[in-house]
Amino acid sequence: MTATDSRPATRAEAAPTPPRQPRVISFSQKLSKWDLKFSPYLYISPFFIMFAVVGLFPIAYTAVISFMDWDLVRNSGEFIGFDQYIWILSQPHFWTALRNTFSIFLLSSVPQLILAIFVAAVLDRNIRAKTFWRMSVLVPFVVAPVAVGLIFNAMFADQSGLINSWLQTIGIPAIPWHKDPFWSHVAIATMVNYRWMGYNALILLAAMQAVNRDFYEAATVDGAGPIRQFFSITMPSLKPTLIFVIITSTIGGLQIFDEPRVFDQFGRGGAAQQWLTITLYLYDIGWGQWNFGRAAAMAWILFIIILGIGLINLLITRSLVRDEGLRGGISKAQQKKSAREAKKKVKEAQR
Numbered sequence: 001m002t003a004t005d006s007r008p009a010t011r012a013e014a015a016p017t018p019p020r021q022p023r024v025i026s027f028s029q030k031l032s033k034w035d036l037k038f039s040p041y042l043y044i045s046p047f048f049i050m051f052a053v054v055g056l057f058p059i060a061y062t063a064v065i066s067f068m069d070w071d072l073v074r075n076s077g078e079f080i081g082f083d084q085y086i087w088i089l090s091q092p093h094f095w096t097a098l099r100n101t102f103s104i105f106l107l108s109s110v111p112q113l114i115l116a117i118f119v120a121a122v123l124d125r126n127i128r129a130k131t132f133w134r135m136s137v138l139v140p141f142v143v144a145p146v147a148v149g150l151i152f153n154a155m156f157a158d159q160s161g162l163i164n165s166w167l168q169t170i171g172i173p174a175i176p177w178h179k180d181p182f183w184s185h186v187a188i189a190t191m192v193n194y195r196w197m198g199y200n201a202l203i204l205l206a207a208m209q210a211v212n213r214d215f216y217e218a219a220t221v222d223g224a225g226p227i228r229q230f231f232s233i234t235m236p237s238l239k240p241t242l243i244f245v246i247i248t249s250t251i252g253g254l255q256i257f258d259e260p261r262v263f264d265q266f267g268r269g270g271a272a273q274q275w276l277t278i279t280l281y282l283y284d285i286g287w288g289q290w291n292f293g294r295a296a297a298m299a300w301i302l303f304i305i306i307l308g309i310g311l312i313n314l315l316i317t318r319s320l321v322r323d324e325g326l327r328g329g330i331s332k333a334q335q336k337k338s339a340r341e342a343k344k345k346v347k348e349a350q351r
Contacts (some may be wrong), residue, residue, distance in 0.1 A: 015256070031326075033168060046246060048262075055301075056104035059303075062296040062299055063300060065077065065231070065292055065293055066079060066084055066085070066293060066296035066297040066299075066300050067080065067081060067082070067084070067141070067293075068084075068293050069083075069084075069293055070291075070292045070293040070296075071204055072290060072292060073233065077293065080293075084293050084294050084296070085297045085300075085301065087294060087297075088294060088297050088298050089301075093273060093276065093281060094278075094281065094298070096273050096276060097269070097273070097277055097278050097281040098278060098282065099278045100181070100185065100269075100273070100275055100276055100277055101253075101254060101256065101277045101278045102254075102258060103181075103182075103185045104185045104188050104189055104192070104253070104260070104275070104277065105167055105250070105253035105254055105256070107185050107186060108188075108189035108192040108193055108196075108253060108256075109246075109249045109250065109253050111189070111193055112192070112193045112196060112197050112200065112249065113200065113242075113245065113246065113249065115193065115197050115201075116197050116198075116200035116201040116204055116245070117201075117204055117238075119137060119197065119198070119201040120201045120202070120204035120205040120208055121208070121230060121234070123137070123201070123205050124205055124209060125206045134202065134205070134278040136198075137197075137198030137201050137202065138198050138199065138202060139198070140194050140195050140196060140197075140198055141196065141198055141199045143195070145195070145258035145259065145262060146262055148191055148194065148195060148259075148262075149191070149258070149259065149261075149262025149263065150258045150262070151264070152187065152190070152191045152194075153263065153264070156178075156187040156190075157177070158174065158177055158178050158179065159174075161177065163175070163177075164177075171303035178263075178264060178270065179274070180272070180274070181274040181275070184270065184275045185275060187263070188256075188259045188263055188275055191259045191263075192253070192256065192259055195259075196249070200249070200279040201246050203241060203244070204238060204241060204242070204245065206241075207237070207238050207240075207241035208234060208237075210237075211233065211234060211237045213235045216233060219232070219233060224237065239255060243313070243316070246313060247310065247313050250306070250309055250310070250313065251306055251310070253305050254278070254302065254305065254309070255278075255279055255284070255302070255306070256277055256279065257277065257279040257280065260275045260276070260277050260280055261280060263275060267280070268280070268284065269281070276311055278298070278302050279302070281298065282295050282298045282299060282302070283295075285298060
């Protein structure tokens with residue numbers, strides 16, 4: 001005896017499934033999809049187009065000119081290979097300018113970074129008129145370099161300068177700011193620090209304000225003072241920003257031109273090249289001697305020097321950022337958990 005299934009057929013079993021119609025994408029949907037895909041590239045394209053016109057083209061053009069004995073009148077030149085580079089490297093003025101450039105760079109960048117960190121730390125605290133002080137540190141950055149040069153020339157004049165007058169008042173002999181190479185570098189570095197310290201301080205201040213405040217509350221509960229918090233929490237959190245500031249300061253310091261150019265009325269780097277820099281020497285060869293082939297070769301030598309130092313900074317960056325977020329073997333998630341627990345304890349104690 002066989003058993004039969006007497007259940008009625010369901011609607012799905014009775015009626016066959018119709019074939020799925022292909023989905024038709026309208027033109028507006030395609031346009032919206034293209035917009036999401038390509039609009040970010042269109043937004044950033046103006047910068048790259050302008051960079052290609054005013055950046056990449058001059059770089060490539062100077063590279064070609066650096067291998068030629070270029071005639072500016074005929075706008076043509078004769079290929080001479082590496083003769084321009086050999087001539088630049090054989091000049092004593094080049095090595096003097098290179099030494100002066102690195103000397104001014106070190107005298108300006110190191111104190112500038114220390115002062116910028118200190119000023120940013122002060123502005124990050126709860127002080128009165130914070131907005132006023134934060135805007136005030138940026139005022140030297142917007143002052144014209146020529147105005148800065150006039151002011152500091154009056155301050156650092158050898159005979160009637162304000163600084164020497166103060167020094168002689170307290171019994172210290174006058175300093176030959178424009179004759180001695182070291183003191184001329186100090187004066188120019190002071191001008192650089194005056195202009196750029198506030199700019200770097202605001203960048204570091206923005207990074208300090210991005211640090212999670214729970215870390216400071218947890219450190220306060222553990223008994224850490226402001227100095228310990230600064231070196232254990234603030235400084236490790238500033239590593240990426242410090243690397244950015246160091247790299248940009250390196251590039252700007254090796255290309256310094258405005259400050260030594262306006263340090264006296266001649267703009268030639270001093271009578272004995274006391275403060276002659278690479279860019280000043282490049283300017284003199286190009287527009288003083290009208291030899292654009294040698295000037296282009298010097299520009300590329302400076303570019304290679306900056307690129308080499310930039311690669312060194314990149315290696316340092318990788319070694320510093322690699323362990324970012326780990327302090328003493330504790331992960332960032334564990335730090336946040338500890339900070340939340342400490343914050344909870346603080347609230348309970350306040351109750």
